[in-house]
Every structure is written in C-alpha cells, then in structure tokens.
Amino acid sequence: MDQDCRKTKDLTRTAPIERTPKRPRRSAEETRGEILDTAEELFRTYGFASVSIADIATDLSMSPANVFKHFRTKTSLVDAIAARAIEQKVHELAQLDSTPSPRERILALATHLMMDHLNGRKDAPFVFEMILVTIKEELDCGERFRHMIVDMLAQIIRDGAADGTYHVDDVDKFANAAFDALVCVIHPVMIGLEKPDILATRCNQVVGLIDAALRSPLAK
Amino acid sequence: MDQDCRKTKDLTRTAPIERTPKRPRRSAEETRGEILDTAEELFRTYGFASVSIADIATDLSMSPANVFKHFRTKTSLVDAIAARAIEQKVHELAQLDSTPSPRERILALATHLMMDHLNGRKDAPFVFEMILVTIKEELDCGERFRHMIVDMLAQIIRDGAADGTYHVDDVDKFANAAFDALVCVIHPVMIGLEKPDILATRCNQVVGLIDAALRSPLAK
Numbered sequence: 001m002d003q004d005c006r007k008t009k010d011l012t013r014t015a016p017i018e019r020t021p022k023r024p025r026r027s028a029e030e031t032r033g034e035i036l037d038t039a040e041e042l043f044r045t046y047g048f049a050s051v052s053i054a055d056i057a058t059d060l061s062m063s064p065a066n067v068f069k070h071f072r073t074k075t076s077l078v079d080a081i082a083a084r085a086i087e088q089k090v091h092e093l094a095q096l097d098s099t100p101s102p103r104e105r106i107l108a109l110a111t112h113l114m115m116d117h118l119n120g121r122k123d124a125p126f127v128f129e130m131i132l133v134t135i136k137e138e139l140d141c142g143e144r145f146r147h148m149i150v151d152m153l154a155q156i157i158r159d160g161a162a163d164g165t166y167h168v169d170d171v172d173k174f175a176n177a178a179f180d181a182l183v184c185v186i187h188p189v190m191i192g193l194e195k196p197d198i199l200a201t202r203c204n205q206v207v208g209l210i211d212a213a214l215r216s217p218l219a220k
Numbered sequence: 221m222d223q224d225c226r227k228t229k230d231l232t233r234t235a236p237i238e239r240t241p242k243r244p245r246r247s248a249e250e251t252r253g254e255i256l257d258t259a260e261e262l263f264r265t266y267g268f269a270s271v272s273i274a275d276i277a278t279d280l281s282m283s284p285a286n287v288f289k290h291f292r293t294k295t296s297l298v299d300a301i302a303a304r305a306i307e308q309k310v311h312e313l314a315q316l317d318s319t320p321s322p323r324e325r326i327l328a329l330a331t332h333l334m335m336d337h338l339n340g341r342k343d344a345p346f347v348f349e350m351i352l353v354t355i356k357e358e359l360d361c362g363e364r365f366r367h368m369i370v371d372m373l374a375q376i377i378r379d380g381a382a383d384g385t386y387h388v389d390d391v392d393k394f395a396n397a398a399f400d401a402l403v404c405v406i407h408p409v410m411i412g413l414e415k416p417d418i419l420a421t422r423c424n425q426v427v428g429l430i431d432a433a434l435r436s437p438l439a440k
Contacts (some may be wrong), residue, residue: 020244056392102315174429176422176425177422177425177426177428178429180400180404180405180425181400181404181426181429183403183410183431184228184400184401184403184404185400187404187410187412189409190403190407202396202397204394206397206401208397209394209397209398209429209430209433210401210429210433212432212434212436213429213432213433213434214432215435215436216433216436
C-alpha cells in the first residue's frame with residue numbers, strides 16, 4: 001500500500017468534525033448501507049488499491065471489527081457495491097414505458113444502458129477498476145446483471161408473442177441471443193472505444209436485426 | 221526507456237553471426253517485409269514500449285536511417301503489422317467453403333474468427349498491447365478489419381438473397397448490423413473474458429438470430 005497516499009487521505013478526511021463521538025444506534029441494514037456508501041466514495045476518490053477496510057472504518061468513526069462483521073474483504077464490498085448499482089438500474093429500467101411496440105421497448109432498454117455508460121465516461125477509471133476486480137475475482141455480479149437484462153428482454157419478447165408481433169417458441173434462447181447481440185452497444189468496454197453517434201446508429205440497427213428475427217415465423 | 225532491459229536485449233540478440241557483414245541487395249518490398257518480421261518478433265518478445273527503431277535496425281544489421289526510410293515511427297510499424305495480419309486473415313477466410321447454406325457460412329466465418337482469438341490467448345499480452353496502440357493512436361487498421369469482415373458478410377447475404385433464402389434490400393445495413401451482433405464472440409476483449417464452451421453456444425445462437433432476421437420478409 002502507498003503510505004504517502006494514505007497520509008494525504010488521513011489529513012483530509014479523517015476528522016469527522018460534524019459527527020458525534022458516539023454513533024447513534026442503527027439497524028444492521030442501515031449500517032451496511034452506510035459502509036457501502038463510504039466504501040464507494042473512497043474507492044471512487046482514491047482508487048480501489050489504496051483504500052483499506054481500516055480507512056473505511058475510520059471515515060465512518062467505526063471500529064474495523066464492526067466493518068468486518070458486515071464485509072470480510074474488500075472484494076465482497078465491490079460485489080455488494082455492484083449488486084446495489086445493478087438493483088438501482090433494474091428499478092430505473094422497470095419505469096420505462098411498456099406501451100410502445102416491442103421493438104421500441106428493446107430500443108429504449110438498449111439505449112438507456114448505452115447512455116448510462118456514455119454519460120458515465122468521466123467515471124470510467126472507477127468503473128473499469130470495479131469491472132477488473134469482478135473479473136479477476138470471478139464475482140457473480142456480472143452474471144447477475146446479464147440475468148436481469150435477459151429477464152427484461154424475455155418479458156418484452158413474451159409480450160410481443162402474446163399480441164402476435166413475435167413468433168418465438170424458445171423465449172429464453174432468443175432473449176439470451178438478443179442480449180449477446182446488444183453487447184456491442186451496452187458493454188462498458190465496447191462503449192469506451194466508440195463515438196456516441198456511431199454507437200446510436202449501431203444500437204438502432206442491431207435492435208432492427210433482433211426485431212426482424214423475432215418477427216420471423218422461422219425463428220422458432 | 222528501460223536501459224537494463226535494453227542491455228539484456230543487446231547481449232542476447234545483436235550479434236548477427238550468421239549474417240554476412242554486407243546485406244545482399246533486396247527490393248524495397250522485401251526490405252519492408254523483413255523490417256515488419258523483425259519488429260513483430262521483437263515487440264512480441266520484449267513488449268512494444270521497450271523496443272526502439274534502433275533496436276530493430278541493429279537486429280537486421282541495417283542502419284536506422286534505412287529503417288526510417290520505410291517507417292517513420294513505431295506506431296506506423298504497428299499499423300503495418302496489423303494490416304499484414306488482417307490481409308493474411310482475410311486470405312484464410314476466403315478459403316472457407318462457399319457451398320453450404322448462408323447460415324453455415326456466417327457460422328463458419330464467426331467461428332473461425334472466434335477460434336483464432338481463443339487459440340491466440342497465449343499471445344494475449346502482445347495482441348492487447350497492439351490493440352491499445354491502435355486505439356490510442358486512432359490507427360485505421362481496426363476500421364479496415366471491420367470493413368473486410370463486413371464485405372464478407374455482405375457477400376454471403378447477397379448470395380443468400382440470390383438463391384431466395386434471404387429477403388434483404390439494404391445488404392450493407394444488415395451486413396454492418398450482423399458484424400455488430402457478432403462482436404460479443406469475435407472481439408478479442410470480449411473473448412478474453414469468457415469460457416470457450418459458453419462462447420461457442422453464444423456464437424451459434426447469435427448466428428441463428430442473424431439468419432432468422434435475414435430470412436424474414438419484414439427485414440427489408
């Protein structure tokens with residue numbers, strides 16, 4: 001660990017002047033949420049590698065043992081931060097209008113995910129670091145994200161089949177294939193490499209391809 | 221530049237004992253090819269950052285001025301190495317059997333590209349370094365690769381339309397969409413993150429999606 005960097009952190013952040021010396025009693029759920037908020041903010045500001053669980057505890061005026069009760073490792077913190085971000089995202093996506101055609105719904109879903117990453121490019125170092133940790137540690141939050149989006153696509157496909165727009169027997173297979181086809185415009189790494197206007201055109205055309213496949217009576 | 225690393229290189233590689241002191245006269249084309257062979261080998265062995273044009277010249281018993289006549293920068297060497305690899309790849313792909321159904325041809329093309337990267341995983345550090353340079357320097361070899369594969373997909377789609385299998389007016393639009401949909405199984409970064417059997421299933425299903433879209437009379 002970089003000791004110089006740690007010293008800078010200690011000077012600027014560790015005097016919780018506006019906090020009471022004794023923390024008020026909180027539920028386990030509240031404490032967990034507070035730990036995640038603080039960990040996310042510190043990781044974002046100083047980088048994953050240079051923040052320890054002890055730093056997080058200090059920032060919260062908590063004992064490290066108390067943080068350990070909730071999260072045994074920094075990796076488990078990353079997993080929980082990612083899971084929370086995914087849940088938040090799924091909640092947002094559930095608000096998308098479900099009245100338009102299935103094609104418009106798929107496009108709205110893909111565009112929303114794409115714009116998220118485009119708007120979040122300034123966060124890119126943080127996001128990439130989190131993704132690298134999840135890959136190296138084989139955390140299942142990437143898989144969980146995939147499942148949630150595949151479930152949403154499956155629902156759109158089922159609705160499209162119910163109103164006669166789509167002709168698909170194996171909804172799950174096509175929902176997975178649709179997700180994979182959209183990777184080029186929703187994966188943060190792919191988005192990091194391309195210009196927004198090109199991505200928007202691609203997104204539209206790949207959604208057109210998916211929609212045409214699902215409308216085809218041969219797609220069973 | 222890392223001087224220690226350079227010294228190791230000088231000790232192990234710079235005495236061209238099997239070469240005559242005066243190099244035989246070569247055509248500009250031959251010299252260019254020799255420079256690319258040597259640059260690729262040195263980049264692969266020592267990494268892009270720690271090999272200079274002077275190193276490449278020394279290894280070839282050539283004057284740096286002579287190398288400079290062909291390539292002004294290391295970046296232009298990377299562009300030329302990538303372009304050569306792409307041409308080689310396109311030549312290999314042109315040998316693929318063109319008698320099966322268009323779906324089988326798209327699958328063969330995608331599988332070939334996917335397996336290339338899977339087999340080349342041991343080369344991953346070299347390949348990733350080259351990709352990073354092409355992105356940072358905005359070299360056009362990535363675009364060239366895309367164009368060549370899109371052209372191949374367009375040819376398969378046109379053949380499929382000619383025999384009545386496919387119903388597509390805007391071949392170019394669908395060839396581009398098909399390429400984008402396949403990014404999840406042919407992009408080296410995406411392939412680096414997944415297990416081969418999962419990739420094979422995905423490849424098959426995305427090709428099925430593309431094929432269903434192209435067969436649909438609604439796909440115009």
